Amino acid sequence: EAGVAQSPRYKIIEKRQSVAFWCNPISGHATLYWYQQILGQGPKLLIQFQNNGVVDDSQLPKDRFSAERLKGVDSTLKIQPAKLEDSAVYLCASSSDRSSYNEQFFGPGTRLTVL
Amino acid sequence: AQKITQTQPGMFVQEKEAVTLDCTYDTSDQSYGLFWYKQPSSGEMIFLIYQGSYDEQNATEGRYSLNFQKARKSANLVISASQLGDSAMYFCAMRGPNTDKLIFGTGTRLQVFP
Numbered sequence: 001e002a003g004v005a006q007s008p009r010y011k012i013i014e015k016r017q018s019v020a021f022w023c024n025p026i027s028g029h030a031t032l033y034w035y036q037q038i039l040g041q042g043p044k045l046l047i048q049f050q051n052n053g054v055v056d057d058s059q060l061p062k063d064r065f066s067a068e069r070l071k072g073v074d075s076t077l078k079i080q081p082a083k084l085e086d087s088a089v090y091l092c093a094s095s096s097d098r099s100s101y102n103e104q105f106f107g108p109g110t111r112l113t114v115l
Numbered sequence: 116a117q118k119i120t121q122t123q124p125g126m127f128v129q130e131k132e133a134v135t136l137d138c139t140y141d142t143s144d145q146s147y148g149l150f151w152y153k154q155p156s157s158g159e160m161i162f163l164i165y166q167g168s169y170d171e172q173n174a175t176e177g178r179y180s181l182n183f184q185k186a187r188k189s190a191n192l193v194i195s196a197s198q199l200g201d202s203a204m205y206f207c208a209m210r211g212p213n214t215d216k217l218i219f220g221t222g223t224r225l226q227v228f229p
Contacts (some may be wrong), residue, residue: 101165106152
């Protein structure tokens, strides 16, 4: 089966610009996650969707970050306006409660550089 | 609050040797799950192994095993017969009860040399 797809793989923008990332989860996976991984750190959960509803967005900086998951499949994460500290890899993951451990499957990530 | 600590920023191991990557955790929950992920330079996180807090046996998956010591709150990953392709970042993560959210450690960079 196809894995989690993300695009773009790389993005360079200037501060105060806007940027959007796209994620297509594994087919049939109801739960979708967006993580932020700053260089030298482990991933940190930004937002979790169950189908197209938000389960956890407690660590999402809502003044500049937004995310949606239309029709419970694809998702987009937007940053507007970007700050220097937003430079990171943005990882999308999906999971299914039918898997053995409800483990999360990750995409290749989008590396964002804010200048 | 839950916390994962990985104290080894980097580890070296010779090909075909075994290596242990350390992970300690902190939680007040009785039910939790522990995961190890591998992150190659390509960026994606690859699931390796899972240990539930109530599992009495240490988890094993091929060359990976998890040395689970509940009283010490440690969940070390053991890779046997290291291969050059094992060179990557390795992350330990925890999931609490009634949530899918993963809390990750800072990772250990493993380098396997011939």
